Amino acid sequence: MNIHTTTRRRIAAAAAASVAAVLALAACSSGGGGEPGAGDKPYVALVSKGFQHQFWQAVKQGADDAAAELDVEVTFEGPETETEVEKQLTMLQTALDKNPDAIGYAALDSEASTPMMTDAESRGIPVIAFDSGVESEVPVTTVSTDNLAASAEAAKHMAELVGSGKIAIVGHDQTSQTGQQRVEGFTQYIEENAPDIEIVDTQYAGGDQLKSADAAKAIMQAHPDLKGIYGTNEGSAIGVVKAVQESGRSGELTVIGFDSGTAQTDAIRDGLMAGAITQDPIKMGYETVKAAVAAINDEQLEPVIDSGFYWYDETNIDDGDIAAVLYE
Amino acid sequence: MTTQSTTPARAGSRFGNRQQLQQILAFAGLVVIFAFFSVASPYFLDWANVKGILLATAVTGIMALGATFVIATGGIDLSVGTGMTLCSVMTGVFLANLGLPLVVGVLGGLAIGALIGLLNGLNVAFLRLPPFIATLAMMMVAQGLSLVISGTKPIYFSDVAGFDQLAAGELVPGLPNAVLIFFVAAVLAGVTLSKTLTGRYALSIGSNEEATAISGVDVRRWKVVIYVVAGLFTGLAGVVMASRLNSAQPGLGLGYELEAIAAVVIGGTSLRGGKATILGTVIGALIMATLTNGLRIMSIPQEWQKVAVGIVIVLAVYADMLRRGKEA
Numbered sequence: 219m220n221i222h223t224t225t226r227r228r229i230a231a232a233a234a235a236s237v238a239a240v241l242a243l244a245a246c247s248s249g250g251g252g253e254p255g256a257g258d259k260p261y262v263a264l265v266s267k268g269f270q271h272q273f274w275q276a277v278k279q280g281a282d283d284a285a286a287e288l289d290v291e292v293t294f295e296g297p298e299t300e301t302e303v304e305k306q307l308t309m310l311q312t313a314l315d316k317n318p319d320a321i322g323y324a325a326l327d328s329e330a331s332t333p334m335m336t337d338a339e340s341r342g343i344p345v346i347a348f349d350s351g352v353e354s355e356v357p358v359t360t361v362s363t364d365n366l367a368a369s370a371e372a373a374k375h376m377a378e379l380v381g382s383g384k385i386a387i388v389g390h391d392q393t394s395q396t397g398q399q400r401v402e403g404f405t406q407y408i409e410e411n412a413p414d415i416e417i418v419d420t421q422y423a424g425g426d427q428l429k430s431a432d433a434a435k436a437i438m439q440a441h442p443d444l445k446g447i448y449g450t451n452e453g454s455a456i457g458v459v460k461a462v463q464e465s466g467r468s469g470e471l472t473v474i475g476f477d478s479g480t481a482q483t484d485a486i487r488d489g490l491m492a493g494a495i496t497q498d499p500i501k502m503g504y505e506t507v508k509a510a511v512a513a514i515n516d517e518q519l520e521p522v523i524d525s526g527f528y529w530y531d532e533t534n535i536d537d538g539d540i541a542a543v544l545y546e
Numbered sequence: 547m548t549t550q551s552t553t554p555a556r557a558g559s560r561f562g563n564r565q566q567l568q569q570i571l572a573f574a575g576l577v578v579i580f581a582f583f584s585v586a587s588p589y590f591l592d593w594a595n596v597k598g599i600l601l602a603t604a605v606t607g608i609m610a611l612g613a614t615f616v617i618a619t620g621g622i623d624l625s626v627g628t629g630m631t632l633c634s635v636m637t638g639v640f641l642a643n644l645g646l647p648l649v650v651g652v653l654g655g656l657a658i659g660a661l662i663g664l665l666n667g668l669n670v671a672f673l674r675l676p677p678f679i680a681t682l683a684m685m686m687v688a689q690g691l692s693l694v695i696s697g698t699k700p701i702y703f704s705d706v707a708g709f710d711q712l713a714a715g716e717l718v719p720g721l722p723n724a725v726l727i728f729f730v731a732a733v734l735a736g737v738t739l740s741k742t743l744t745g746r747y748a749l750s751i752g753s754n755e756e757a758t759a760i761s762g763v764d765v766r767r768w769k770v771v772i773y774v775v776a777g778l779f780t781g782l783a784g785v786v787m788a789s790r791l792n793s794a795q796p797g798l799g800l801g802y803e804l805e806a807i808a809a810v811v812i813g814g815t816s817l818r819g820g821k822a823t824i825l826g827t828v829i830g831a832l833i834m835a836t837l838t839n840g841l842r843i844m845s846i847p848q849e850w851q852k853v854a855v856g857i858v859i860v861l862a863v864y865a866d867m868l869r870r871g872k873e874a
Contacts, residue, residue, distance in 0.1 A: 269698070270693050270698040270796060270797050271698075271797060272698075272699060272700075275698060275699075298689070298797075298800075299797075299800065392847075392848070392849075419845045421842055421845070421847075421848060422847070422848040423848070424848075426798060427791055427795060427798070428602075428605065428787070428790070428791065428798070432598065432601075432602040432835075432838070432839065432842070433842055435595075435598040436595075436598070436839050436842035436843045437842070437843075439589045439590075439592065439594065439595045439598065439843055440587060440589045440842075440843040440844075440845065441589075442589070456791075460790075460791070463714075464598075464601065464714065464722070465594065465598075479700070480700070480702050480704075480793075481700070481702065481791075481792075481793055484702075484704065546699065
C-alpha cells in the first residue's frame with residue numbers, strides 16, 4: 219500500500235513538473251512582444267475567424283507588415299475552427315476589455331456580436347470589420363474580398379473551359395456569408411451567361427479534404443458525364459482534385475479551386491487543376507490595420523474596402539503579383 | 547464480404563449467441579441500406595462507388611478498431627481524432643522534415659500513436675483519472691501539439707518517394723492499399739480481441755473490474771497495454787490519412803473520434819464495457835460511410851445526411867438495449 223502511494227505521488231509530481239515545463243515553454247514563445255497596450259504605440263486588437271489555417275496566417279502577416287510600417291502594436295487571435303462562434307465572442311470580449319485603440323473583427327456570426335459592438339461604440343473604440351461584414355452600424359468600414367465577383371470570375375473560366383454540359387460544386391460552408399456567396403456568385407454567372415451549362419449538384423463538406431473528396435466522388439458517380447467541378451475553398455478544392463485522381467479521371471474533368479496552399483498550387487502546376495481564384499489575404503490584413511490607424515486618427519473611410527482577388531493558372535502562377543499573395 | 551474472415555469476439559460462450567445476433571442485425575442493416583440505395587440510384591451499386599465507400603471507411607474504421615478495445619473495458623477514447631492528426635504530423639516531421647527512411651517514418655508514426663495510448667493508459671490506470679477526462683485532455687494536448695509542431699502549416703510529402711502509394715497503391719489490383727490496410731488491421735484486431743490475453747482481459751475488466759483484479763490479473767498494467775494497442779491503431783490511421791492526402795493537415799481530426807465511437811456503438815459494442823465485436827465495428831464503420839455516400843449520390847443536402855446518421859445511431863443502440871432488457 220505504501221509503495222503504491224509513493225508511486226502515485228511520484229507520478230503526480232512528474233505530471234505536475236511536465237505541466238509546469240509546458241507552461242514555461244508556452245510563456246517563452248509568447249513573450250517578446252511585451253504587454254499589449256502598455257507602451258505608447260497605438261494598440262490594434264484583431265480577432266479573426268481562424269488562426270491555424272494558412273489564409274489567416276497570411277492575413278496576420280499583412281497585419282504585421284502594416285504594424286511595422288505604421289508603428290502600431292497589433293495582436294492577432296482567432297478560434298481553432300470556423301464554427302466556434304461562442305469562443306470567438308469570448309475572444310472579442312477579452313480584446314475589448316484590454317481597451318485597445320481600435321479593433322479589427324472578422325465575424326463568424328455577423329449578428330451574435332451585436333452587444334459587443336454596442337459596447338465598443340460606447341467605449342469609443344472604432345471597429346474595422348474584415349473578411350466578412352458585421353450586421354451592425356458600428357464598424358466604420360469593412361475590408362473584404364468581393365466574394366460574389368470573385369466566384370463569378372471562377373464561373374467565367376469554368377464556362378470558357380467546359381463550353382457546355384454538366385458541372386457541380388463542392389462547397390465548404392452553407393451557413394456563413396462567405397460560403398454562401400462563393401456558391402451564389404458562381405451559380406448566378408452560369409445561369410445568366412452559360413445556358414448550355416447545367417449545375418447538377420451542390421454538396422457541402424465543411425472544407426475537410428477527405429470529406430470533400432468523398433463528396434466529389436459521389437457526385438461523379440451519380441453523374442458519369444460530369445465535365446467540371448468547382449471547389450469553393452482550399453480544402454474543398456484539394457478534395458475535388460483527390461477525388462478526380464482516385465477515380466482515375468485526371469485530365470477528363472475541369473477542376474477550379476479557390477484560395478491557395480501548396481497542394482493546390484502543385485495541382486495547378488501539374489495540370490490536375492485548371493486554375494483557381496485567390497484572395498489577397500496579405501492585403502486584407504494590411505488594409506485592416508491601415509484602416510484602424512486611420513480610424514484612430516479620425517480620418518474618413520469608405521464603407522467598403524475591397525481587398526481584391528486574382529484568377530491564377532499555369533500561365534501566371536509565378537508572376538510577381540500572384541506569387542506574392544499565394545501562401546504555402 | 548472480405549470482413550467475414552474476422553472472428554467475432556466472445557466474452558465467454560454464454561454471450562456468443564447474442565453477440566452473433568447483434569452482428570447479424572448490424573449486417574442486415576448494412577444490407578438493407580445497400581439495397582435501398584441500389585434501388586434509389588442507378589449509380590450506387592458500381593465497383594468504383596463501392597471502392598469509394600471502402601476508402602471513405604478506411605481512416606475512421608481503423609480508428610474505430612482501436613476505440614473498440616478501450617470501449618470494451620468500459621472506457622472511452624476521445625483522443626483518437628486529434629491523436630491521429632498528431633501521428634500524421636509526426637510522420638511528416640520524420641519523413642518530410644528529417645528525411646528518415648520510409649519504414650522508419652511510418653513506424654515512428656505508429657510509435658507516436660502508442661505513446662499517446664501509453665500516456666492515456668497511465669493516466670487512467672495509475673492516476674485513476676476517468677477515461678473520459680484523461681482522453682479529453684489528451685485530445686486537447688494532441689490538437690495543440692499538432693499545431694505547434696507543424697507551425698500551423700500542412701506538411702507535404704511531395705518529396706517523399708512512394709509515401710502516397712501506402713494508401714493509393716494497389717497491391718491487390720483494383721483495391722486501394724488503404725482499404726487493404728483496414729482489412730488486415732481488422733483481422734489483427736479481431737484476433738487480438740478474441741485470442742489474446744489483451745483482448746480477454748479488456749472484456750473481463752469491462753464486465754467486472756473488481757472480480758478481474760481479485761482473480762489475480764494486474765488490472766492496471768493490462769489497462770495500459772489496452773490503451774497502447776488502441777494508440778497503435780490511432781497511429782496507423784494517422785499514417786493512412788497522411789498518405790491519402792499526401793500531406794499532414796494539422797487542422798483536421800476534431801470530430802473524427804465521435805464518428806469512430808459511433809461506428810463502434812452501431813456495431814454492437816456496449817459503452818458499458820464487457821462486450822465487444824470487431825466485425826461489428828467494421829460493419830458499423832461501413833454503415834456510416836455507406837449512408838453518407840448513398841445520401842450524397844441522391845443529392846440529399848449535407849444537413850439531412852447528419853440527421854440520417856443520427857437516427858441510425860439511435861436505432862442501433864436502442865435495438866441493443868432492447869435485447870439487454872430481455873437478458874436482465
